[in-house]
Amino acid sequence: MIQVNVKCPHCGKSFMDEEIKIDGHPSVKLNIQWGGERGRLRLSSLYGSFNIDCQLPMPQGEVARFFCPHCNAELSGQRTCEQCNAPMIPLKFVEGGIVQICSRRGCKKHLIEFEDLKSELRAFYNKYSLFFKSR
Ligand SMILES: [Zn+2]
Numbered sequence: 001m002i003q004v005n006v007k008c009p010h011c012g013k014s015f016m017d018e019e020i021k022i023d024g025h026p027s028v029k030l031n032i033q034w035g036g037e038r039g040r041l042r043l044s045s046l047y048g049s050f051n052i053d054c055q056l057p058m059p060q061g062e063v064a065r066f067f068c069p070h071c072n073a074e075l076s077g078q079r080t081c082e083q084c085n086a087p088m089i090p091l092k093f094v095e096g097g098i099v100q101i102c103s104r105r106g107c108k109k110h111l112i113e114f115e116d117l118k119s120e121l122r123a124f125y126n127k128y129s130l131f132f133k134s135r
């Protein structure tokens with residue numbers, strides 16, 4: 001599995017949290033707002049894993065707003081989810097490129113989306129070529 005490293009598109013600080021791990025890897029730490037409350041949301045940094053740790057009692061199917069835990073800027077973009085029409089949340093890769101996640105809880109199909117799948121994956125394959133060869 002590919003591990004993604006993402007950062008804030010506004011302040012450039014990393015979202016990766018080495019302290020709290022999900023799937024045995026650093027989690028992606030974000031703040032979300034739902035139902036008038038703010039809380040911490042952690043995502044797995046493994047591409048294709050949908051394990052999360054959510055502080056808010058947010059049911060499946062609800063849409064949250066996302067904020068940077070460092071600069072508090074709202075993470076929002078122009079795209080909407082092809083699957084459910086909820087806004088997509090853009091996160092920047094440390095290596096370059098953007099990953100889009102759907103803001104609707106439980107919308108797995110578009111939770112992570114590369115803007116340019118081919119070139120991003122090529123970059124990953126180059127970076128992790130040893131890892132892939134060993135499998
Ligand atoms: Zn920020």
Ligand SMILES: [Zn+2]
Nearest residue numbers: 081084102107
């Ligand atoms: Zn969606």
